[in-house]
Amino acid sequence: MGSAGLSRLHGLFAVYKPPGLKWKHLRDTVELQLLKGLNARKPPAPKQRVRFLLGPMEGSEEKELTLTATSVPSFINHPLVCGPAFAHLKVGVGHRLDAQASGVLDHVTREKLDRILAVIQGSHQKALVMYSNLDLKTQEAYEMAVRGLIRPMNKSPMLITGIRCLYFAPPEFLLEVQCMHETQKELRKLVHEIGLELKTTAVCTQVRRTRDGFFTLDSALLRTQWDLTNIQDAIRAATPQVAAELEKSLSPGLDTKQLPSPGWSWDSQGPSSTLGLERGAGQ
Template sequence: MRRGVRGAWAVVMGLARLNGLFAAYKPPGLKWLHLRDTVEQQLLKGLNAAEPSVPEQRVRFLLGPMEGNEEELALTATSVPTLTKHRLVCGPAFTSRKIGVGHRLDIQSSGVLVLGVGRGRRLLTDMYDAHLTKDYTVRGLLGKATDDFHEDGRLVEKTTYDHVTREKLDRILAVIQGSHQKALVMYSNLDLQSQEAYEMATRGVIRPMNKSPMLITGIRCLHFAPPEFLLEVQCMHETQQQLRKLVHEIGLELKTTAVCSQVRRTRDGFFTLDDALLRTHWDLHSIQDAIQAAAPRVAAELEKNLKPRLGTQELPSPSPSWNSEGLSSAMGAGSCAGH
């Protein structure tokens, strides 16, 4: 029975190590739902491939010839395996493993996608409640506009862009960041005269208390080689389509047009590209190792970011009408004052 005990123990330990969060790298063109289903299939494959336990034995009396006299029959006690629980009879032991997905990525986007397995699905809710920021690299292309703000969309306009310079782009990005910083303070519902507000500001952890429109906490140009430019954006409560629209609006502010050719998430909360498992590592052992490696950091970060914030004052719920619909209105200080 040693072999059977060893196989059962391996399965129990395997399940115990499958409770937590890990990050996978989603390539462009792949739906997040397909990624989740693929991960689930790989986990089930690994769990069901564990060493099968030795079947239980039962005593049966079988009719056979007597020893020394083959002409006469007799009942002989024999130990035979019980096959009622054999894998070929009852099927695989594991047929489903619930997996949750955190902040989603649309089919055109790529990058860090956080998943929760087993009890780790509850931690996804904690991540959402912590209002953690996410980092993106967003690639833009000057000189044309499409119907969906993406490079592959239907072309609706072509423009010149010779007048666009790095300095003009940087000025616009600075205005965007300043405008969103003001909005961030408003949606945080903080008493700005409190000691806690001061400490949070110095640590850079001021966040909205509830759901808000997309808020940009940082934006800068990483590369500028017209017609292409590459932005780094730190934000929260965003969608990838809003980031594409942001590129379009930046183009309008530059007195030209621009489309988005790439949206790539490089960080989701405390998970970065270095943590994200590539498709070749979406297997049981790699995911178990990733969950165990991330567990201490996940616990520490969630505890730090979910601490009750004192010194806050209740403000009226912000109007959902402010959603960065127009970049020009979002740039002025007055864009936040009326909400």
């Protein structure tokens, strides 16, 4: 476990999950690729051990035999004897994604949709303040709200801090949602409820996470990059940002009880993750 290659795998990295692939299969694939990379490395030189070998005595005309101390390689830890050096790695998954559905539309207009989205965002922002147990009349709470650092103090349902329509071309439209404590099931339910408010039926056809904390699509490893070298490079590249976020979380002037969770986005743009949601609606 003291291998330099293994020690460089302690950290965080982002992976882009293509649609239709289950998160567990992704995790298993990443682990398999890492194990292949670690076990493919050249094993260290075998340790030497002393063996007493029987041989002829030097200078003896009668060919007498004697035991001679000799240093020979020990193959007790060689992969061909004991198997691969690495058989398992602990690869955790921060936020899990599932598969997707489909849908159709008729009479929905952009103006009607925008009004519904504004109402949803307003109601969720009020809920965020309620679950945060903060008095916004205080200066500290006001500064936290300006910096986008308000978060629920306890367990809460999905909370939306921003939602807007990026693309509208019936029967398809695309929503950008900034939220926390979300699940894909709740997001699909949200789209269904939007359809009901518009007096029609809306069905989610695709969910795509575009940001999780400070990780974006640009920093997410594609399937062809799920190998030892690329993952080590991704962890090394993310380490300064991880350290910076931890330093911010411990900075003076913030009540430690109000600090965001590790998945929280620390910029003023809002919550832990931004999801691009492609939708379809129909009667």
